[in-house]
Every structure is written in C-alpha cells, then in structure tokens.
Amino acid sequence: MKIYHLSAECYPVAKVGGLADVVGALPKYQNLAGLDAAVVMPFYDRKFIRENEFETVFQSATLLGTRRLYFEILREKTNKLGFPLYLVKIPGLVDRENIYSYPDETEQFISFQLAFLDWISYSQQSPDIIHCHDHHSGLVPFLLKYSKLYARLANTPTVFTIHNGQYHGAFGWDKLSYLPEIDLSKTGLLDWSGGINPLASAVRCADRYTTVSPSYLDELSHNSNGLEYLFFLERDKGIGIINGIDTEVWNPATDPMIAAKYEALKVTAGKKENKEALCARFNLDPAKPVVNFIGRLVVEKGADVLPAAVETSLTDYAGKVNFLILGTGDPDTEKELQELKEKFPGGCNVYIGYNEELAHLCYAGSDFLLMPSRVEPCGLNQLYSLRYGTVPMVRSTGGLKDTVIDFGDKGGYGIRYNNTSVEDICYSISRAIELYADHKKMQTLRKRMMALDFSWDKSAKQYMELYKSIISTTTI
Numbered sequence: 001m002k003i004y005h006l007s008a009e010c011y012p013v014a015k016v017g018g019l020a021d022v023v024g025a026l027p028k029y030q031n032l033a034g035l036d037a038a039v040v041m042p043f044y045d046r047k048f049i050r051e052n053e054f055e056t057v058f059q060s061a062t063l064l065g066t067r068r069l070y071f072e073i074l075r076e077k078t079n080k081l082g083f084p085l086y087l088v089k090i091p092g093l094v095d096r097e098n099i100y101s102y103p104d105e106t107e108q109f110i111s112f113q114l115a116f117l118d119w120i121s122y123s124q125q126s127p128d129i130i131h132c133h134d135h136h137s138g139l140v141p142f143l144l145k146y147s148k149l150y151a152r153l154a155n156t157p158t159v160f161t162i163h164n165g166q167y168h169g170a171f172g173w174d175k176l177s178y179l180p181e182i183d184l185s186k187t188g189l190l191d192w193s194g195g196i197n198p199l200a201s202a203v204r205c206a207d208r209y210t211t212v213s214p215s216y217l218d219e220l221s222h223n224s225n226g227l228e229y230l231f232f233l234e235r236d237k238g239i240g241i242i243n244g245i246d247t248e249v250w251n252p253a254t255d256p257m258i259a260a261k262y263e264a265l266k267v268t269a270g271k272k273e274n275k276e277a278l279c280a281r282f283n284l285d286p287a288k289p290v291v292n293f294i295g296r297l298v299v300e301k302g303a304d305v306l307p308a309a310v311e312t313s314l315t316d317y318a319g320k321v322n323f324l325i326l327g328t329g330d331p332d333t334e335k336e337l338q339e340l341k342e343k344f345p346g347g348c349n350v351y352i353g354y355n356e357e358l359a360h361l362c363y364a365g366s367d368f369l370l371m372p373s374r375v376e377p378c379g380l381n382q383l384y385s386l387r388y389g390t391v392p393m394v395r396s397t398g399g400l401k402d403t404v405i406d407f408g409d410k411g412g413y414g415i416r417y418n419n420t421s422v423e424d425i426c427y428s429i430s431r432a433i434e435l436y437a438d439h440k441k442m443q444t445l446r447k448r449m450m451a452l453d454f455s456w457d458k459s460a461k462q463y464m465e466l467y468k469s470i471i472s473t474t475t476i
C-alpha cells in the first residue's frame, strides 16, 4: 500500500512541535509493518537539509494565479529516516529558514500543495492513500476531487489528521484564483464564515478525518475556534487515534542526549544522576522536587498562568520545590518568567528558546512535568515523561485525559486537575511535594510509568485498518 504523508513539519528535518514528532515517526512504523509510506514536505534552509544528500526526481512549473512557479521535488538519497523523504522546493517562496509566520504563508502552503499534486499527476503516480496533516495540506482533498487538472486522481482516497484544530489557515476569496480550474458548483466546500478555510474543507472533503486522541474528537464540537458546528455535523466521519511515540528516539536506556542512561530497574539512580546534571546547570537544589514545563509559551498550553502559579507555589511552599521552564512564545509571558528567575534565584530557572537536547535532559532529570493545557489534542510531552519515569501533572483535557490516570486512582501514576488556574496548579504542586517525600511510592510510580507502552505499534495498526476500510469503500 503506497501512502504519501503531507506535512509542514517532520522530525528531525524541521520541527516546531508535536506535528514533527508524529510525521517523523508514524511512517517509519508503517514501513516496518510492510506499508510503503513516504513523507512530502516543504524545503527549508535548515541543518538537516544542508547536511544530507538529495537528488532531484522531478522538476516542472506550477501556476499560482498568474505567477508561474518553477519547482523541484528532491528526494533524500539514503532513506536514513526509515522512509522516503521528499521535499518540494520553489525558489524564492518555499526554500526559507523558518517553518511559519511569513506574510505570504498562504501562497507558500498553496504552492506546496499544487507542486505535490502536479508531481504525482504528471508522473502518472497512483498512491493508495494521501494522508494530509493539519491545514497546511488541507486543500488537497478538495483539489483532488474537484479540480479538472487532477481528474485522473479524483478517486484517490484521502485521510486528514487534525493535530491542532485552533489553526485553520483561512484566507480570503480574493485568492481563489490561486487554485487551478475547479468545479464552481463545489466552492461551498471551501467556505467557512465567508472565507476559504483549508481545515474545514479537508474535514468535509477527505474520506475520513482523524484526531490525535478520542477525547479531542469530542471536544472539537465545543471548542475549535469557530468550527464547532462543522465538527458537530461531521462527527461520524471522524475517528480518534491516540499518538504513539518513537521509542528509539525517546529511550532513557540509549538516549545520547541525557547525562546518564537508565532502565526501569535502575530508575532511582538513573534519574538522580540526570537530576544532578540538570540542577548543576540551572542552579537548582537536587534535594527538592524539580517541576518542569516544556513547550510553546501560548495560551493553549496554559503558559499565561505559569508565572503566577510558579510565584504562588514558591511563596506558599517556600524551600520545598524547584521550577524549571523551557519554552518560547508569547513575549509577555517570556518576560514575566525571566522576572521570576531574578526574584527566586535557586528556586526557579528559565530557558527561553528551543533546545531539543535540553528537552531530553529535562524529561530524564525532572521529577514532575507540568502541563496545564487549555487545549491538548494529544500531547506528547506527557508520554515522553512517562517513558523517562517523570510524573506528569496534567489538566484533564483531550489526550491528557486519555493517557494519564491520577495516582490516587487504581493503577494510576500521574497528577490530574480540572482547571487551568493558579489554584488548581498550586494544589497539584502541594500533592507533588507530598508524593515526592514518599520515596517508596515515588519508586513504585516511576516503575509503573516506565512499564507503560505508548509505542506506535497499536496506533499504526489503527491507521492501517482505517486506510483499508477507505480503500475498500472507494473501490466498490
């Protein structure tokens, strides 16, 4: 079965967050299971691409309105990621350093999708499934079905996965001319609230859509930044499949990015060594619990309440807890966190920026991982923390609800709370401090967490079943 995954991110080529982790891992597991899965993504001026060898497998020109854009499809020569990796390069438009936030982002992602479709169309390919991820590739299901240019591919089965339903990639109807000739009676399938909405269009036009956890599928009809009614209407087309993690990249027994490798049997000693390295680097006290936050400093992740929650905890439980925050995002939150670092030296430290290696050390060396997310479609951080024997402290939402059981419940191992609020976070911190003091309990929980299996095997199987069910219905 031939599958193309289309995505703006893919680890280790270009990563901003969890989308990259999923697209960098799922195809690998699919190939191990006997499928033929490849990734197609935009070209970026980044280290991985500069340092690896690529060959041009196709070149042509596509039309974006009246602009004629030359493009190339490059393929990584050695399949070193465990799957074929293809890059769409369009000089001057899709060849820059950053992944997001250029003023012509709409033009970038539309032309990326058009070049991909031109390539498979002109080179007479017939993939069994085109699997699109998030809004950056959300126009593909519509274009396949309703553009005359791609009529040969009109019955190609498509799956659309929503990693983040808050971003839609919407743009105005004045840019309709960027699309090739389409069936104008179908333009309603592009529209939401008076604009072209790639996420909404993909939900309607893909054969099936998936969310990265079952709970998130339920939540989208209550909270999806204006698409609630659409998700209510299209509920039956959706399926929630929880993300897995790449257990080769995230493995404390072999991880080259941590200070000391460890297995479940030696978890106490292994974490101690990593914690000492982490505390030495950030001037924290290894005798106290280290509570860590890793992620984008945005409202979705509850980062705006972090400064007040950390300050209140460090005041109310003075001398009993340390905080370490690794993230980047909203400038006001960054500033408030930096101020806390000055106010509580030795109690709180902050690393503003993106640092993959440090993230690994944090999962290994922290005792608790705080995730007060308002929205969390799946969440990978809590899965990584479980793998490294670090207790996740999560707000009960989306994938966090589906993957973390409170240690007060039977078989539990994490800390759960209901609200993204200073009160709930501080109360959870008090529970963490108490738990940390009980060495025996901590050891039991660490072993329990490390024995959990969140590898891709089960989820990859669910995607395979989904593909098969779509193929069997589209070919009848």
Ligand SMILES: Nc1ncnc2c1ncn2[C@@H]1O[C@H](COP(=O)(O)OP(=O)(O)O[C@H]2O[C@H](CO)[C@@H](O)[C@H](O)[C@H]2O)[C@@H](O)[C@H]1O
Binding pocket: 016, 017, 018, 019, 021, 022, 163, 164, 212, 243, 294, 295, 296, 326, 327, 328, 353, 354, 355, 356, 357, 359, 376, 377, 378, 379, 380, 381, 399
């Ligand atoms: N400053 C920093 N330095 C180093 N590493 C950092 C970092 N900030 C974040 N990371 C890393 O980025 C990843 C974040 O993944 P998440 O799944 O938690 O969130 P994200 O919101 O990006 O993904 C969206 O897509 C994924 C995948 O489907 C869903 O799990 C999630 O809920 C959804 O919001 C992790 O690998 C984390 O370690």
